[in-house]
Amino acid sequence: MAAPWNDDIYQGETWTRDLWIAYLNEDGTEGDPVNITGYTARMQIRTHSDAPTPVADLSTANGKIVIDGPAGRISLILSATETAALPVVQLVYDLELIDGDGNVDKPVAGKLKVYREVTRG
Numbered sequence: 001m002a003a004p005w006n007d008d009i010y011q012g013e014t015w016t017r018d019l020w021i022a023y024l025n026e027d028g029t030e031g032d033p034v035n036i037t038g039y040t041a042r043m044q045i046r047t048h049s050d051a052p053t054p055v056a057d058l059s060t061a062n063g064k065i066v067i068d069g070p071a072g073r074i075s076l077i078l079s080a081t082e083t084a085a086l087p088v089v090q091l092v093y094d095l096e097l098i099d100g101d102g103n104v105d106k107p108v109a110g111k112l113k114v115y116r117e118v119t120r121g
Contacts, residue, residue, distance in 0.1 A: 002094055002109035011117035012084045014077075021072040021097075021107055036097065037069025043076065043095040045112060047087065055086055074107075088116045 009015050023031040043065060044054040058064035058076055066075040074095070094109035 002106040004110050005108040006110040006112070008113050008115060009078070009083055009086060010115045011086060011088070012080050012120070014080045015083050016078075017076045019074045019076070019095075019108060021074065033070070033072030035070055036067055036072055036074075038100045039067055039069065040098045041065045041067060041074060041095060042098070043093055045086075045091050045093040047089060047091060049092055055091065056082060083114075084117060086114045088114050090114070 005019075007017060020030075021034040021036055023034060025031040040060045042057075042059040042061075044058075045056040046054050056078060058078070060067060064077050066077070067073070068075070074097075076095075091112045091114060092110070093112060094106050097105045097107060099105075
């Protein structure tokens with residue numbers, strides 16, 4: 001089950017976010033990272049969950065998601081040009097991790113609020 005994670009994106013900024021996949025200790029604190037070496041990932045951002053076309057498509061295949069397997073880190077990347085093209089609305093997304101056997105896990109999902117760029121030029 002995906003954990004909720006919401007964020008803001010400002011048009012025209014380079015948007016990079018790092019997420020870590022880690023075990024939980026018995027007391028609920030973050031434990032050791034989960035080794036996700038050999039995994040791939042994909043994430044689509046849409047205006048709503050039923051929208052036929054994503055406004056952004058991130059994956060390990062297109063280099064917009066980078067995985068540091070031993071550290072359990074997933075880096076998400078959108079260029080300034082890509083964020084400038086996003087509509088100024090609240091968007092939805094989910095992130096899928098795929099292991100070497102094709103099993104899919106969704107560690108996070110949520111909303112991304114886009115703010116209009118003020119400084120242009």
